[in-house]
Amino acid sequence: MLQAIYPLWKYVAEHVAFADIAMGIMLVFISRAAIQRLTSHGPFLWPVFGIIPTIFMNMNRIYDWATDELARSGGTFEYRGMWFGRAYGAITVDPANIEYMLKTRFTNFPKGKYYRERFADFLGAGIFNADDEVWKDQRRAATAEMHSSRFAEYSARTIRELVHDKLLRILEKVAESKGCVDLQDVFLRFTFDNICTAAFGVDPGCLAVDLPEVPFAKAFEQATELTLFRFTVPPFVWKPMKVLNVGSEKQLKVVIRTVHEFAEKTVSDRRADFRKLNGLNERSDLLSRLMQADDLKSRFSDTFLKDFCISFILAGRDTSSVALAWFFWLLHTHPTVENRILDEINKIVKQRTTKTDNVVFSVDELKKMEYLQAALSESLRLYPSVPVDFKEVIEDDVLPDGTYVKKGARVIYSIYSMARTESIWGKDCREFRPERWIKDGFFMSENQYKYAVFNAGPRLCIGKKFAYMQMKMVAANILLRYHVVVVAGQEIAPKMTTTLYMKNGLKVRFKPRDIEGLNSI
Numbered sequence: 155m156l157q158a159i160y161p162l163w164k165y166v167a168e169h170v171a172f173a174d175i176a177m178g179i180m181l182v183f184i185s186r187a188a189i190q191r192l193t194s195h196g197p198f199l200w201p202v203f204g205i206i207p208t209i210f211m212n213m214n215r216i217y218d219w220a221t222d223e224l225a226r227s228g229g230t231f232e233y234r235g236m237w238f239g240r241a242y243g244a245i246t247v248d249p250a251n252i253e254y255m256l257k258t259r260f261t262n263f264p265k266g267k268y269y270r271e272r273f274a275d276f277l278g279a280g281i282f283n284a285d286d287e288v289w290k291d292q293r294r295a296a297t298a299e300m301h302s303s304r305f306a307e308y309s310a311r312t313i314r315e316l317v318h319d320k321l322l323r324i325l326e327k328v329a330e331s332k333g334c335v336d337l338q339d340v341f342l343r344f345t346f347d348n349i350c351t352a353a354f355g356v357d358p359g360c361l362a363v364d365l366p367e368v369p370f371a372k373a374f375e376q377a378t379e380l381t382l383f384r385f386t387v388p389p390f391v392w393k394p395m396k397v398l399n400v401g402s403e404k405q406l407k408v409v410i411r412t413v414h415e416f417a418e419k420t421v422s423d424r425r426a427d428f429r430k431l432n433g434l435n436e437r438s439d440l441l442s443r444l445m446q447a448d449d450l451k452s453r454f455s456d457t458f459l460k461d462f463c464i465s466f467i468l469a470g471r472d473t474s475s476v477a478l479a480w481f482f483w484l485l486h487t488h489p490t491v492e493n494r495i496l497d498e499i500n501k502i503v504k505q506r507t508t509k510t511d512n513v514v515f516s517v518d519e520l521k522k523m524e525y526l527q528a529a530l531s532e533s534l535r536l537y538p539s540v541p542v543d544f545k546e547v548i549e550d551d552v553l554p555d556g557t558y559v560k561k562g563a564r565v566i567y568s569i570y571s572m573a574r575t576e577s578i579w580g581k582d583c584r585e586f587r588p589e590r591w592i593k594d595g596f597f598m599s600e601n602q603y604k605y606a607v608f609n610a611g612p613r614l615c616i617g618k619k620f621a622y623m624q625m626k627m628v629a630a631n632i633l634l635r636y637h638v639v640v641v642a643g644q645e646i647a648p649k650m651t652t653t654l655y656m657k658n659g660l661k662v663r664f665k666p667r668d669i670e671g672l673n674s675i
């Protein structure tokens with residue numbers, strides 16, 4: 155045998171240079187990739203690394219890149235990538251595929267282990283990080299409490315107080331000084347205080363006039379960012395770092411501790427109040443309502459309540475604030491829309507029978523603001539607070555458009571790209587046109603799977619109603635009193651992360667309006 159191979163090897167060694175062999179291997183890979191490109195949709199898949207190099211090349215415009223590729227591929231493309239571990243699946247904007255995953259085959263497309271493993275330290279088994287029975291239990295409890303008239307009244311009151319006692323004071327101070335402020339930062343502070351008040355019944359005080367740094371809020375922000383880092387590196391990098399307690403994992407441990415200590419103390423203090431007062435009838439925040447509702451069954455342990463509240467804060471913290479920042483930016487670039495909103499607010503104020511110096515909108519008045527609701531929905535369509543989401547595949551499946559997805563795959567849906575897809579929203583899909591939401595003078599909602607901004611199906615956002623009330627209360631009160639002037643020369647661009655922040659914030663000035671002359675901008 156060796157006698158036969160040796161002459162052959164000798165011949166190859168003498169006549170074929172190493173470079174020729176390398177070239178041969180490369181040609182095989184390139185022709186495989188070229189065949190793949192010709193026979194499938196989607197971006198070029200590189201040898202070995204698949205889609206990863208293309209993602210890195212387009213990192214600073216990843217959402218627009220995905221939109222272009224999805225348009226080229228007819229709405230869905232498959233991907234695979236090797237980044238110290240295998241990743242594979244599909245990316246889609248097809249509403250039928252989204253309905254299939256989020257409703258029809260809900261149990262085959264959970265959040266999954268990949269997500270849960272990375273968020274476990276921070277969120278424990280909280281609703282945002284749970285599947286199956288653990289999720290169902292929390293969902294049921296949260297829905298019952300949040301849809302109660304008691305919570306609706308409590309949240310309306312707390313939002314109103316926060317707007318009038320804190321937010322408008324800050325704006326007034328900025329307007330008087332003729333200075334400018336980062337409106338996105340102000341909104342982030344507002345929603346953090348607001349969601350903590352709703353979930354825990356505790357106001358952390360981020361929205362004080364001097365805009366202080368609040369340790370709990372800072373720790374929460376860092377815990378989110380450092381957890382997201384785990385999605386960008388392979389497990390064999392972050393897991394040993396966690397065990398050895400070094401680098402970002404060391405920092406993560408510290409900030410998670412701060413968040414958990416705050417939450418644990420709030421839960422145990424409330425438990426003590428419960429025992430002392432023999433109930434929590436006076437309190438309407440979610441934590442107190444859950445404790446009270448659970449009085450006899452003892453189903454909700456303190457750990458469950460802590461995890462529940464932390465998940466809730468994560469879900470409701472930044473979503474409506476970034477939505478408001480994009481909304482005010484769009485108004486700046488579309489003054490006719492701003493005028494129409496002002497007309498609507500003006501009419502509602504004029505319908506009042508009693509005049510007052512300080513207009514405080516009631517929930518009924520906010521409900522009548524149909525055009526404002528349309529403008530906020532349109533702004534969220536173009537700039538969805540959660541631009542992409544994904545689900546894990548439990549068993550091999552076929553999506554309605556024929557895409558085969560293997561067990562263990564991740565199917566990503568790009569909500570940002572959906573808004574820019576002509577087959578979904580028409581030729582004017584890229585335009586900011588609140589009128590598309592108005593039929594016969596009234597706001598008309600859209601199919602959840604076409605407008606997946608608040609997710610859809612059994613996991614539809616629980617805070618949707620709360621978020622609209624919050625956004626309308628803020629927008630109507632600011633617009634009534636100020637013309638928001640965007641400072642010229644700043645770069646407005648999205649930050650490439652899981653929440654659609656403005657990368658550089660939104661610097662604005664406030665020009666007080668003559669409330670009598672609402673029609674003049």
Ligand code: HEM
Pocket residue numbers: 281282293349352465466469470471473474477534538539540543606607608609612613614615616617618620621
């Ligand atoms: C404009 C504002 C908001 C938007 C665009 C939004 C969007 C979303 C989206 C896309 C999800 C699904 C996330 C996922 O499963 O990966 C979600 C879930 C959720 N949202 Fe919202 N949200 C907003 C405001 C809020 C607020 C203010 C609250 C709390 C008061 C809230 C509470 C929740 C909760 C608890 C879930 C988890 C539901 C579940 O998994 O069953 N959201 N939201």
